[in-house]
């Protein structure tokens with residue numbers, strides 16, 4: 610069947626690097642048009658636009674700042690002439706913190722980056738998505754939502770579990786408007802995320818425990834993401850958290 614992605618108008622948050630960058634590239638290769646927000650890295654963003662022949666337009670924003678989720682959605686709707694899908698990919702651990710050391714500032718930072726902005730981006734996108742015939746939302750969950758993550762990642766892992774449940778709640782609430790809602794739940798993907806939060810030794814012991822024998826790549830995440838966004842391949846899939854982890858966690 611046709612992928613059904615040509616001409617699809619997609620906002621990808623954190624869409625120029627890592628997993629978001631992989632999804633953006635794959636979308637552009639199928640003929641979709643992408644508005645990719647990024648936080649740091651103007652040069653990387655410019656290179657991505659050049660590499661994809663203007664299928665990707667980019668904009669810098671801190672989505673945890675007041676008003677920015679709505680501003681980024683308004684920019685995407687304007688740049689693309691509407692919106693068919695939102696990939697809520699921006700997120701991160703912020704830092705490893707022992708549970709007893711977590712204060713309000715840290716709690717706010719992790720929640721704002723992983724939950725609040727994704728809720729606000731999705732809310733702001735609803736009018737445009739309601740006007741689309743092929744609307745869907747994709748959240749970036751994590752294997753840590755189910756395993757609890759590793760020491761010091763409690764707030765991040767719990768925020769990802771929040772997104773898993775939000776996926777199911779919104780799938781029910783938005784189905785009458787024809788909007789599908791799913792989540793992609795990666796295992797250990799080799800991105801800047803792990804350069805910040807893991808040691809080479811820890812990554813190697815994780816790799817050795819993965820049945821497929823290697824860490825994931827952004828491209829590994831892009832295939833399942835495109836399937837979930839595609840109205841022809843994924844048109845009957847909603848409310849699902851799809852695990853992409855090389856067998857690291859099964860069932």
Ligand code: NAD
Pocket residue numbers: 622623624625626627628629646647648649670671672673698699700701702722749750751752794795796797798799800801802803
């Ligand atoms: P990454 O650090 O390359 O990506 C994080 C993205 O979030 C970046 O594009 C960054 O620009 C954006 N971002 C960070 N702070 C922001 C802010 N304040 N406002 C707007 N955007 C901001 O790492 P990644 O591994 O590609 O992570 C992408 C997503 O995948 C995240 O949600 C992460 O939690 C999730 N994830 C990653 C892994 C992994 O193993 N790498 C596993 C499970 C889930």
